[in-house]
Amino acid sequence: MRIHLKVWRQAGPNTSGRLVDYTIEDVSPDMSFLEMLDVLNESLIARGEDPIAFDSDCREGICGACGFLIDGVPHGPDPGTTVCQLHMRRFDNNDRLTLEPWRARAFPMIKDLVVDRSAFDRIIQAGGYTSINVGGAQDANAILIPKPTAEQAMDSAACIGCGACVAACKNASAALFTSAKISHLGLLPQGEVEQHTRVAAMVHRHDAEGFGSCSNEGECEAVCPKEISITNIARMNRDYLRAMLISRD
Amino acid sequence: MPLDAKIPGGPLSEKWDRHRFESKLVNPANRRKYTIIIVGTGLAGASAASSLGELGYNVLSFCIHDSPRRAHSIAAQGGINAAKNYQNDGDSIQRLFYDTIKGGDYRSREANVYRLAQLSVNIIDQCVAQGVPFAREYGGLLDNRSFGGAQVSRTFYARGQTGQQLLLGAYQSMMRQVQRGSVTSLANREMLDVVVVKGQARGVVCRNLLTGAIERYAGHAVLLCTGGYGTAYYLSTNAVNSNVTAAWRAHKRGAYFANPCYTQIHPTCIPVSGTHQSKLTLMSESLRNDGRVWVPKKQGDTRRPEQIPEAERDYYLERRYPSFGNLVPRDVASRNAKAVCDDGRGVGDSGFAVYLDFSDAIKRLGEDVIRMRYGNLFDMYKKITDDDPYRMPMRIYPAIHYTMGGLWVDYNLMSTIPGLHVLGEANFSDHGANRLGASALMQGLADGYFVIPYTLAHYLGSHSFPAVSTDDDAFREAESAVQERIDTLLNVKGSKTPRQLHRELGQLLWNEVGMARNDTGLRQALERIPQLRDEFWQNVSVPGPKNNLNKNLEYAGRVADYLEFAEVLTLDALHRTESCGGHFREESQTPDGEALRDDERFTYAAAWAFQGVGKPPTLHREPLAFEYVKPSQRSYK
Numbered sequence: 038m039r040i041h042l043k044v045w046r047q048a049g050p051n052t053s054g055r056l057v058d059y060t061i062e063d064v065s066p067d068m069s070f071l072e073m074l075d076v077l078n079e080s081l082i083a084r085g086e087d088p089i090a091f092d093s094d095c096r097e098g099i100c101g102a103c104g105f106l107i108d109g110v111p112h113g114p115d116p117g118t119t120v121c122q123l124h125m126r127r128f129d130n131n132d133r134l135t136l137e138p139w140r141a142r143a144f145p146m147i148k149d150l151v152v153d154r155s156a157f158d159r160i161i162q163a164g165g166y167t168s169i170n171v172g173g174a175q176d177a178n179a180i181l182i183p184k185p186t187a188e189q190a191m192d193s194a195a196c197i198g199c200g201a202c203v204a205a206c207k208n209a210s211a212a213l214f215t216s217a218k219i220s221h222l223g224l225l226p227q228g229e230v231e232q233h234t235r236v237a238a239m240v241h242r243h244d245a246e247g248f249g250s251c252s253n254e255g256e257c258e259a260v261c262p263k264e265i266s267i268t269n270i271a272r273m274n275r276d277y278l279r280a281m282l283i284s285r286d
Numbered sequence: 287m288p289l290d291a292k293i294p295g296g297p298l299s300e301k302w303d304r305h306r307f308e309s310k311l312v313n314p315a316n317r318r319k320y321t322i323i324i325v326g327t328g329l330a331g332a333s334a335a336s337s338l339g340e341l342g343y344n345v346l347s348f349c350i351h352d353s354p355r356r357a358h359s360i361a362a363q364g365g366i367n368a369a370k371n372y373q374n375d376g377d378s379i380q381r382l383f384y385d386t387i388k389g390g391d392y393r394s395r396e397a398n399v400y401r402l403a404q405l406s407v408n409i410i411d412q413c414v415a416q417g418v419p420f421a422r423e424y425g426g427l428l429d430n431r432s433f434g435g436a437q438v439s440r441t442f443y444a445r446g447q448t449g450q451q452l453l454l455g456a457y458q459s460m461m462r463q464v465q466r467g468s469v470t471s472l473a474n475r476e477m478l479d480v481v482v483v484k485g486q487a488r489g490v491v492c493r494n495l496l497t498g499a500i501e502r503y504a505g506h507a508v509l510l511c512t513g514g515y516g517t518a519y520y521l522s523t524n525a526v527n528s529n530v531t532a533a534w535r536a537h538k539r540g541a542y543f544a545n546p547c548y549t550q551i552h553p554t555c556i557p558v559s560g561t562h563q564s565k566l567t568l569m570s571e572s573l574r575n576d577g578r579v580w581v582p583k584k585q586g587d588t589r590r591p592e593q594i595p596e597a598e599r600d601y602y603l604e605r606r607y608p609s610f611g612n613l614v615p616r617d618v619a620s621r622n623a624k625a626v627c628d629d630g631r632g633v634g635d636s637g638f639a640v641y642l643d644f645s646d647a648i649k650r651l652g653e654d655v656i657r658m659r660y661g662n663l664f665d666m667y668k669k670i671t672d673d674d675p676y677r678m679p680m681r682i683y684p685a686i687h688y689t690m691g692g693l694w695v696d697y698n699l700m701s702t703i704p705g706l707h708v709l710g711e712a713n714f715s716d717h718g719a720n721r722l723g724a725s726a727l728m729q730g731l732a733d734g735y736f737v738i739p740y741t742l743a744h745y746l747g748s749h750s751f752p753a754v755s756t757d758d759d760a761f762r763e764a765e766s767a768v769q770e771r772i773d774t775l776l777n778v779k780g781s782k783t784p785r786q787l788h789r790e791l792g793q794l795l796w797n798e799v800g801m802a803r804n805d806t807g808l809r810q811a812l813e814r815i816p817q818l819r820d821e822f823w824q825n826v827s828v829p830g831p832k833n834n835l836n837k838n839l840e841y842a843g844r845v846a847d848y849l850e851f852a853e854v855l856t857l858d859a860l861h862r863t864e865s866c867g868g869h870f871r872e873e874s875q876t877p878d879g880e881a882l883r884d885d886e887r888f889t890y891a892a893a894w895a896f897q898g899v900g901k902p903p904t905l906h907r908e909p910l911a912f913e914y915v916k917p918s919q920r921s922y923k
Contacts, residue, residue, distance in 0.1 A: 048831075048834070049834055049835075065560055065562060067559045067560060067562075068560075068562050069564075069670075071564070072562045072563065072564050073562075075562070075564055075785070076562055078838070079783050079785060079786075081829075082783045082784075082827050082828075082829060082838060083781065083783060083827060085779070085827065085829045086829055087829055087830035087831070087836075088829075088830065088837070088838050090835055090836075090837055092352065093526060094351065094356055094358065094525040094526060094527050095356075095358060095360065095361045095525045095526075096525070096526060096564060096565050096567075097361055097567055097568075097666065098666065098669075099360055099361050099447065099450055100351075100356045100358070100360050100361065100525065101355070101356060102351065102352065102356050115669075117665075118669060122666070122669045122670070124669065124670070124672070126672060147496060147835055148834065148835045151835060153352070154352060154353065155352070155353065155473065157353065158353050158354070158355070158461065158471070158473075161355075161457075161458060161461045162461040162462075162464050162465045163465065165458050165461065166416070166417075166458035166459055166461065166462045167415065167416055167417050167458075168462065169412075169415045169416055169459075170340045171333075171336070171337040171340060171412055171459075171735045171736070171739070172412075174408070174411035174412045174414065174415035175411065175415070176411055177370070177410045177411045177413075177414040177420075177428055178370075178372060178427050178428055180414060181425070181426030181427065182422055182426050183422070183426055184422045184423065184424050184426070187419050187420070187421070187422040190417075190419040191419040191444060191445060191451075194419050194444075194451060194454065195445075195447065195450075197450075198353065198355055221417065221419065222417050225417050225419065227414070227415055227416070227417045228417045
């Protein structure tokens with residue numbers, strides 16, 4: 038089949054960008070979306086043009102590297118799917134699609150469809166861990182964790198840090214990302230110990246990075262490729278309130 | 287000259303304890319004076335960064351991704367082994383050691399493997415303390431499942447995302463050290479050379495992938511944790527950015543490359559569908575716990591699977607290996623899949639696939655249980671193939687997945703360049719000629735959390751370090767070589783893309799240095815590789831800027847390294863005329879087609895020393911001694 042693309046091209050952080058038209062012939066329905074872009078890039082390289090820059094690595098939907106907007110929707114139209122796992126059988130011959138990078142103040146532009154998501158690392162750095170050094174851990178089975186609790190923690194821990202939640206949110210909030218880590222650790226006895234300091238530190242870092250506030254509209258949940266629930270945000274808000282009430286600072 | 291692996295003396299079970307006691311320590315107040323360069327942030331790199339950061343060393347951590355959390359360990363699905371014996375089913379450190387030695391087809395070091403089995407127990411404790419959400423039983427205890435090559439259930443797992451959860455645990459611990467100031471995270475950096483000063487590895491030269499700047503970093507030791515070389519084959523289950531560049535450039539500086547021909551072909555991957563394909567997707571080996579592998583008994587049978595009656599199906603693994611059945615090790619399962627397909631009994635459009643059928647398990651356990659165990663894998667399969675594995679058997683075929691070979695290291699994980707340590711998949715040390723499932727995660731974390739903190743301290747404590755600055759000649763020379771190579775790539779301005787040339791190399795390696803190898807094919811490959819390399823340097827096209835993000839330039843550099851590396855891979859396969867583990871020489875098999883070792887001639891690790899591009903490397907042997915396990919014909923019947 039034939040696919041028409043409008044792709045955001047921007048040579049660097051300080052230059053202006055624009056949408057450029059491309060038409061790709063002979064697209065196989067078995068291709069992933071990124072494989073279609075590979076084919077397009079091959080033709081650009083053969084012509085001596087700079088190929089379209091986009092992030093990707095595992096191409097199995099787990100590393101979180103890939104992601105851009107397809108017609109305004111992060112990762113495209115399939116629910117629970119990263120763009121590397123989106124296949125062209127989902128589209129029709131002669132479809133016209135517009136590809137743009139995540140747009141958020143806290144995700145500065147790098148090139149074409151690539152943005153800087155290092156703010157996510159700094160949110161984790163602020164407190165997304167248990168303060169355990171290597172060496173002193175007790176026997177793993179000494180900590181009993183009810184199966185439903187472990188499953189719930191795993192649901193939150195499944196976040197891949199792709200940034201789709203931020204791109205979907207009109208406030209460019211990273212509340213879903215931040216709350217998923219806070220929930221994962223806070224639900225488990227190992228992480229409960231530091232939950233108050235953790236939630237305060239991570240929320241403050243989130244705000245300092247320039248992400249907006251959550252206004253509970255749920256766009257993030259709708260586009261999350263791992264279907265992380267916004268109940269995590271509610272839990273984060275409760276934990277944050279509690280942390281502020283008992284804070285000594 | 288035989289290589290000295292520096293294996294400590296004493297009985298096997300006491301070697302590591304004794305070695306730790308005899309190793310030198312670094313005073314806590316002195317540790318921050320040592321700068322440790324760690325390249326790569328997968329399980330080995332992130333765990334090493336966090337444990338060395340906790341101890342107080344000044345750590346510089348580099349990765350090619352935009353965040354350390356994206357390293358390819360994240361894609362490991364099935365699980366991690368540990369000799370906990372929580373299931374009371376007969377497991378022990380001794381048994382994990384034995385299974386791993388046997389699984390590796392008696393081509394690994396006993397002392398290393400025993401240490402790995404000992405440390406496996408600590409890894410699970412550490413990860414649970416970090417909050418890794420492993421699967422649990424209803425009573426709240428940890429759950430286990432079984433994996434290929436073992437008759438006990440010792441695999442811990444977090445749904446089908448075990449690698450992700452273990453890596454996030456290590457990454458979070460590392461980020462905690464970034465917050466404390468002991469670790470500096472330098473993402474978007476590709477290591478392009480190791481700098482050796484007065485015989486010691488003292489730094490690296492990197493390209494900043496966002497600005498194109500070539501950067502120099504000095505330190506007291508360098509740790510390479512950069513993974514395997516499976517992407518040399520173009521199509522593999524590795525991530526598209528995984529590469530051999532860091533290991534290869536270290537090899538060119540003097541680190542020996544050991545056993546490159548030991549490549550693992552994973553039996554359960556989604557088959558190839560077309561030339562557009564950028565990678566192959568693994569379906570976890572854990573599926574073989576409940577899935578049954580079969581093909582039609584008749585050749586060229588084109589009926590749909592549900593139309594083939596039970597009596598006309600060949601459950602060939604269960605038939606040939608009654609005691610291990612569908613859970614034979616990966617190399618055995620892969621070779622058997624190839625054999626039935628070569629026999630004309632493969633399924634699917636290409637005929638290069640076999641069925642992995644869950645209908646019996648669904649009947650026995652119910653769809654809900656299967657969904658709980660493998661739901662995400664089934665979803666992934668459906669997204670890629672458009673078939674529903676709850677209704678239709680999966681179609682699977684072997685693909686390159688892991689590389690047991692790697693840079694040669696001694697018991698201390700140090701390469702033949704003093705100070706250059708190699709951890710995880712990038713080294714060659716623990717898996718012999720074949721790795722058992724759920725053992726890679728174990729090795730990566732054992733190396734990073736529990737081995738390197740001791741062996742690195744010993745190295746630092748027993749050497750003196752002359753002052754080194756990044757303005758020294760060695761750094762200047764390394765940087766200009768890197769710069770020159772980049773300029774050359776940009777100036778060829780030919781007509782072939784790096785991907786085209788990479789695909790050609792990959793097909794050649796898959797055909798001649800893949801699942802079955804023979805003298806004629808290997809010699810043909812050795813003729814063809816230099817031709818491809820010449821074509822690359824005469825006709826590659828690398829447009830785009832040098833001083834900005836240019837992914838095609840990064841990729842071209844990696845393809846250029848594969849084109850050099852492929853020769854030593856092939857040469858190693860040619861020289862080892864025996865079959866063992868993942869290395870199957872057609873000339874060396876038993877009457878019923880199993881791999882036949884030649885212990886008399888090949889009980890050694892082959893470590894190759896670089897002599898120049900296109901020049902044959904020289905072979906150094908490390909003899910392997912088996913004092914505790916007697917090598918025998920591996921049997922899973």
